[in-house]
Amino acid sequence: MKKNKIRKTKEDYIVDIIVYAIAILVAVSILLPFMQVITISMSPASVVNRNGFHLIPHEFDFSGYSKIMSDDNFWHSYLNTIIRAVVGTFLSVSVTILTAYPLSKTKLPHRKGIMLFIVFTMYFSGGMIPTYLLIKNLGLLNNFLVYLLPCLVTGFALIITRNFFMTIPEALEESAKMDGASNFTVLLKIYLPLATPVVATIALWYCVQHWNSWMDNMLYVSDQHLYVLQYLLQTILNSGQTPDMEQAVGIVVHTETMKMAALVLSLIPIVCLYPFLQKYFIKGMIVGSVKG
């Protein structure tokens, strides 16, 4: 704690001005683009096309939202994303825990070798083309499983989970084993309840990863019924360069308001989860940066 001075010096004022200016600059430059998006999403097209700032809505018109919400493709991709986020997170968390637990046992034979086997994949990969060919050969193109399996475990999540398990005293395990508990029971009944914070961290981690993912869709899925939200959003945002032609072919024309409405709708779950994201992501980041 710095001592409270009775009088602020000139230097104090200068520092205060600079410091608050930086903080305000950062906050405002992050908020302004969001404000513009939200304003356009709820303004009538006539206002959007008029010149001038669109940072605070003057006239309200939610037709952008109602149009995008009546688009079946949009809801379908929204649902696909929710399914992949829920199922994918569950699978990822389960496999991560199952893999992290044995690796937290310092006496496990070949532990170092297995860790090296895993850590190596964090720094070297086959790259885009061999991965694509593998997915193709496995028959996962245009298959929902392609959203769940190739991103099943993240090395980083695995390591922070393992590190957390390692901090749990071994005496707990030993006493449970005396009572005849199996290794699986020890994991489920003793380690897992104690590891709720780290499980929450990795669950949110995987969940956000699933929510924001679009590359797997672009690379491996061409069936429109399997599109995920972010990829559909990308096609919506990029559409409408030639509105007349698209209208002639009968494709839904996405106006600026509709595009921004779709964008805002895609952000809602992130904003709802935000308090938890902040709390647990930061924890994970600090845990993760400490060497294990």
Place this chain on the structure above:
Amino acid sequence: MGTKRLGRKNNVLNFRDHYIMLIPGILFFLVFCYGPMYGLVIAFQDFYPLRGISGSDFVGLKHFRELFTNPFFLSVLRNTLIISFYKLLICFPAPIIFCLALNEIKSHGFKKAVQSISYLPHFISWVVVSGIFLEFLSPSRGPINILLKELGFEPIFFVADPKYFRAVLVITDMWKSVGWGSIVYLAAITNVDPALYEAAEMDGAGRIKQILHVTLPSIMPIITVMFIMESGKILNDSFQQVYNFLTPTTYGVGDVISTFVYRMGIQNMQYSFTTAVDLFKNTISFILVVITNAIARKTSDYGLW
């Protein structure tokens, strides 16, 4: 407690359950991480998908020799390095300055609010970020261009103009990462001994001197480590970012290795050549990361493993 000592021979048996637990995870890494690594052999082949890996002819280093004569690859490599260099130069110091500023703010509520706002972009996909910025930098609706017009300048189509494209990449990267990147440094600052500030104050050091001689030196080790590790990532272009901003008009300045591999490989099906490109990039990246990590570990306790 003595039950654990069963002798070396029974060790593996004793851990049978643990090995069973490992099966799904190991299988995942084997198939989806090491599987593609096996696929890397096509970089040394003239690969035809119909013939498969076993049926395609080996051509040795042909595709790697082609790398250094291919004008497109050389331009893409240059773009990758230039963009990474700018990002290192500008996006690296930004969170440090932001964190030093936050640390000086006395009002707790204000500080928390600014922090919460600054973390938000971290959780948003590049699809959304590019959508937001195409709107924000739009020549007709974007506030920056409206200001330019008010001041009597011509509006600039930042995202499609080769002169400004790299700046757009650097600024959007900074926008997305400045808040999140500051967490590491803020965590380091909270560990600074308050007595140091008191002592500095006794010696008549003002706030500027306290920042420069107490706060900054105490987070210097982590700054060094982060810098070393960031510079190891100089070849790791951000596909997700660049792809969402890139248009044919900006290929000359903005096309990076991964977007090039995507276009040439997935879309034009030049599988062998683009795999060679990727392998070249991944190998150099890997060597750089290993070296920079070793240096980072020498300089302090921090490190990736």
